[in-house]
Amino acid sequence: MEKSAIIKADGIEKVYGTGRNALRVLKGVSLSIGEGEIVSIMGPSGAGKSTLLNVMGCLDGFQSGSLSVLGRELSGLSVEDLSMFRNRHIGFVFQLHNLLPDFTALENVMMPMLIRRDRRQAARAAAISVIERFGMEDRLDHRPGELSGGECQRIAVARAIVGRPDIILADEPTGSLDSENSRVLMNTLFELGRENGATIVVVTHDAGIASITGRTITIVDGSITETQ
């Protein structure tokens, strides 16, 4: 039986700027991602990968087309509703990790659960358990400025998954890691995702990482050219 689509995009058009400065970045992108799938997105720099991920993650709007996530049509939602939807259902790993500099690694990972008003004790326990899976339990009290680039990325991935979101969107989460450590990080993410039944979409330039996902979508100059 075919699994139902958890993310469905139809003819998404995204333009930055207006008039002479208008830049058409997504040129009618359509895709369908099934529940529990692990998918990679590849393509050259500037192709629109981050833009597409931001749109799917409700971080950014689009001009035309339709997007449904978890069966809900998102094009009409207000910014407040979008951010509430995101906090509840989507874990996002940013291309630049975006950890909060004044908070410790542990507090950063607890944050999504605190924002949705889970109890502090539960958030702390969940955060520690996920941080352990990434082998970072001896860095709980370090602030991002006291962590290496690769350690920040591991903490950012832990933060994305701690609240057991339905969907995890990760934008090149292994940029500061060598290929062996990237593979370890991604394997841990995929393992945790499978345990939680999460759907995972990961943007990567690393063919080794793409090869351990179930399917790769290639985007070139704002259009999907291949999906295999």
Ligand SMILES: Nc1ncnc2c1ncn2[C@@H]1O[C@H](COP(=O)(O)OP(=O)(O)OP(=O)(O)O)[C@@H](O)[C@H]1O
């Ligand atoms: N906020 C913005 N305003 C105007 N143009 C933008 C904005 N964000 C991105 N762009 C442009 O849109 C295009 C696509 O950017 P995007 O970040 O999606 O690329 P990408 O595929 O993720 O590239 P990379 O692999 O380098 O991360 C680029 O040409 C970029 O300059």
Ligand SMILES: [Mg+2]
């Ligand atoms: Mg990008």
